[in-house]
Amino acid sequence: MRMHIAVLGAGVVGTTTAWYLRQAGHEVTVLERQSGAGQETSFANGGQISVSHAEPWANPAAPRKILKWLFQDDAPLLFRLRADPRQWLWGLRFLRECSAARTRHNIIQIVNLGTYSRDRLQALRAETGIQYDQREQGILHFYTNPQEFEAALGPAELMREFGCQRDVISAREAVALEPALGCFESRIAGATFTRHDESGDAGMFTRNLAALAAEKGVDFRYGTTVLGLNRSGDRIEGARIIEQGRHSVLKADAFVLSLGSYSEALARPLGVNLNIYPAKGYSITVPVDDESQAHEVSLTDDEYKLVYSRLGNRLRVAGMAELSGYSRDLSLHRCKAIVARASALFPKAGRWDEAEFWTGLRPATPSNVPYIGRSGLRNLYLNTGHGTLGWTHSCGSAAALADIVDGQTPAVDFAFSGK
Template sequence: MHVLVLGAGVVGVTSAWYLHQQGHQVTVVDRQSQSGLETSYANGGQISVSHAEPWANPSAPVKVLKWLFQPDAPLLFRPRLDPYQWRWALSFLTQCTSAKAAHNIRQMVNLGTYSRDCLQELRRDVGIEYDHLEKGILHFYTNPAEFDAAMEPARIMRELGCDRQVIDAEQAVQIEPALQPVRHRIAGATYTADDESGDARAFTQALAKRCEEAGVTFVYGTEVLDFDRAGDRILGVQVVNEGKHQILRADSYVLSLGSFSAILARKLGLFLNIYPAKGYSITVPVKNPDAAFNVSLTDDEYKLVYSRLGDRIRVAGTAELNGYTRDLNYTRCRAIVRRSAELMPEAAYWDKSEFWTGLRPATPSNVPYIGKSHFANLYLNTGHGTLGWTHSCGSAAALADIVAGRKPEVDFTFSGL
């Protein structure tokens, strides 16, 4: 069967890989000049099963109200005359109960654990290099209230098989000596030894190359505009390349266009509750290797993640719900630099930070859309929010099973829109 994958980010490329492994002819379409140039370009770099607590949780509404007029807030909602933004926000509020948060944690831990296993198997089989480290992820807290609030989600994750251990400041420093200068400020921490980190763009582009070598076709510089359809089947996708309009046809189609999936789906009458959560990152050269961390870190109070990528440091985080604009907000960029330099002043040349922003395709629950649509030959693999890198391999492996008519191996509620 010929499958056309729409999108060449980490989710689209992994989808292409697993579909090809199942014996399908695969074509990938993307508007960029190569793979991994949008949300996968400079994300936080974590393969983080332990980062499974959804934004929508019982404490979120009060925090969002507090942050509403704080320009450098970890989660910033900028109201717009956009009915999709408000529908997303109202849905977000409905997900903020303890019961729904626990359900969503289960979904994300199950998918994350499966996906991490798939990534490790793929890495062994294919031998891709992407500055990955298998040293775990350490969540540290400088606010005692935030640490206390993390206990229940951590307990739920442990029950689900994610070994997120609660530790004290002394143990945190033993695991990551780079935290020694701020040991007196750490209220507590959690550590998940099985989590990893690595450069998502390097992985995506290396896997795309392996896909091409195996026979997958990539059509770059091509924007998807609309679908041709008849009844409950997709007949083709309307695209434009260098000003020329054409229709690309296949037997089946996979929608993996990140935040833009929702816009394209609406042309088919499908409502995907995905809204762009603009995230920021800085990439900085290491200054003092002895002062720089090796264990990937999460600063939960400020919603920042830290990954060591060879001789570079990546710090990413915050979310801004402000439409599809990708303009840099330098207030938010400087807030990341300020917090990072405050914690680890000698680790990097913080004044040489490279700023980046990307649109994370967020659902109100943080749970992605994976599976069938109402159209017989259209499949979904989108809406992964901040965990696209973490969930990419597992999502793609499960989707390939669904396309083949098999039940995926992971316990997860798959889409059937």
């Protein structure tokens, strides 16, 4: 049955949701407060389509690391403790997710969704010819800390068991795959390689897909802020919006919540409880300086939790997670820490003194598993809480949600919401 569906948010997740719903034959309106698609968390992320990045932050080793990092300003994962009950509740649930059994469960969910999503992205690319500085050369995880490498072997084996072919390789094999690593081969304790992973500019993809979706009839209403949703019984009757200074209510048959870190606040008054907290991430983007020294394969520096992507003639390095509320203030110290690590590893690859700094709020759940599916209200659907993997999971999440809206069973084994 054809419906009018309002998608709240035009990040990579909201935009792909709009695309797949339109492909399913629905009338789609997208409400976005920014002047265009992909202007917030999707704008300058790490760029990886990383099924292999499936080990959640919450794992048995995490509590000890977090304690060590608590007062380290450039720590990969930093809790800036606040008088915020939601942060503390999120943290308590995070600790619960650190058990071995929960970690295994969450890895399986993330791998299954990631593999399906990568397949959907490839199919969309073949169908549309969309361009976004994409590379299909895999992702190489390298380790300069022997303990970190040993700790990665178990999760890598579990990922292989569930279809993500993450191969364990030596330092020499890593350098053969990516010669740019040769300058510090002696420091590499080991590596893993996932041949079928990809990379690309998520912001460019989102903008280009929004343009394609608009050509197909999706109505993108930019500069429109969603103030709240009107509930009547077990249904949403409309979205309260402000557009060009005018307040109104947008009516639709169904609504999809894809507002990233802001989803929780919009859902809470409706009685829909989402355990999402913003995790501020950082990235730098620099021009390539020496082509012969710049990496071609997308890389993950697991000790420092940084990812490196080649986006045309640019290098993107991203990482770190800071749980400090909704502030988007940019920490120069943390950005410079990324520059210091990247320039130490690849000193001639980029013009590091020209780095562009960026920060964004990732919508993190304690398990790193997103909310996809029904909300408990009949016509409100969820596609949010993807944390660091919004780009990786966007096409699969959107395709699955379109199936759910149409009463069909998605072709992926995943714990969907509202089942």
